[in-house]
Amino acid sequence: MKFLDLAKVYIRSGGGGAGCASFRREKFVEYGGPDGGDGGRGGDVIVETVEGLNTLIDFRYQQHFFAKSGQHGMGSQMTGRSGDDVILRVPVGTEILDEDEETVIADMTEPGQRVVLAKGGNGGWGNLHFKTSTNRSPRNANPGQPGVERTIWLRLKLIADGGLVGLPNAGKSTFLAAVSNARPKIADYPFTTLHPNLGVVGVDGREFVMADIPGLIEGAHEGRGIGDRFLGHIERCSVLLHLIDGTSEDVAGDARTILNELAAYSPVLMEKPRVTVLNKVDAIDDETLAERRAAVEAELGTPVMLMSGVSRTGVTEVLRALWTQIEPSRAPQKDQDEEDAPWQP
DSSP, X not given: OOOOOEEEXXXXXXXXXXXXOOXXXXXXXXXXXXXXXXXXXXXXXXXXXXXXXXXXXXXXXXXXXXXXXXXXXXXXXXXXXXXXXXXXXXXXXXXXXXXXXXXXXXXXXXXXXXXXXXXXXXXXXXXXXXXXXXXXXXXXXXXXXXXXXXXXXXXXXXXXXXXXXXXXXXXXXXXXXXXXXXXXXXXXXXXXXXXXXXXXXXXXXXXXXXXEOOOOOTTGGGTOTTTTTTGGGGTTOSEEEEEEETTSSOHHHHHHHHHHHHHHHOHHHHHSOEEEEEEOGGGSOHHHHHHHHHHHHHHHXXXXXXXXXXXXXXXXXXXXXXXXXXXXXXXXOOOHHHHHSOOOO
């Protein structure tokens, strides 16, 4: 299945049916009168989150979604049939944006969440509604309300507990493959990862989800390389794992490049907890490793852990450090009313 995280969709709700202007004409009814029925209501366009989806690929092949219009009213006080709704099924974590790609209409973060994007038009009243003591034979009826037509954008932001960031070939995919059942593409050239990958990671009997995104390079916020278009997938993460290639000649510069790109994208990412790790330590001698670790710590002002995704050296310690940051977000949130309520036996 191909990965697609942005789709443009055209939607239109159904229009309401027109009311009917008719009169009873039975032979043996002494007094006739108006009996026009109301028009049916137009269908809504609804978006719903479902489990088991992690891509918007379905919206590449169908971009137009039109709900059915309501049927017109009929004589004998018969109301027209309401139009069927149209339901857009999207993955959990999808944002619904207006046509300007900036205004957020809805943020779908819970399974089964539903939002009405375009409400169907109401059906028109038949002439029976206009009958009064002074107007016993009304000949007017209302037309139905038209449907709503709009253009929206669907943008997927994957739901994950931790996010992997780093330069190309920093060992992100190797790490994800070593600690989970995910099988991302791994090769010795840059940009082997072309779309985000998710993996379920386990440590000390606990599990959490890690997201691997394509590598960043200097100037990614200006569109260089793959750019920063995938950084949105780690906005919901509780912690970021910053991997640095320990075999690089300028590890401090590499580390600063990633932080600069995160800051250029959004201050939200800079505020997230980070675990900084020097990777590929099995390919470096102890003296060089100590120098490069000290250089990164001096550049970033944070402690740096050591790890090798290939030999699994230090992997467990890194996972435990990640879980320490993730665990507070997993704590059950008590209801405010429950906390404020006095104790009762």
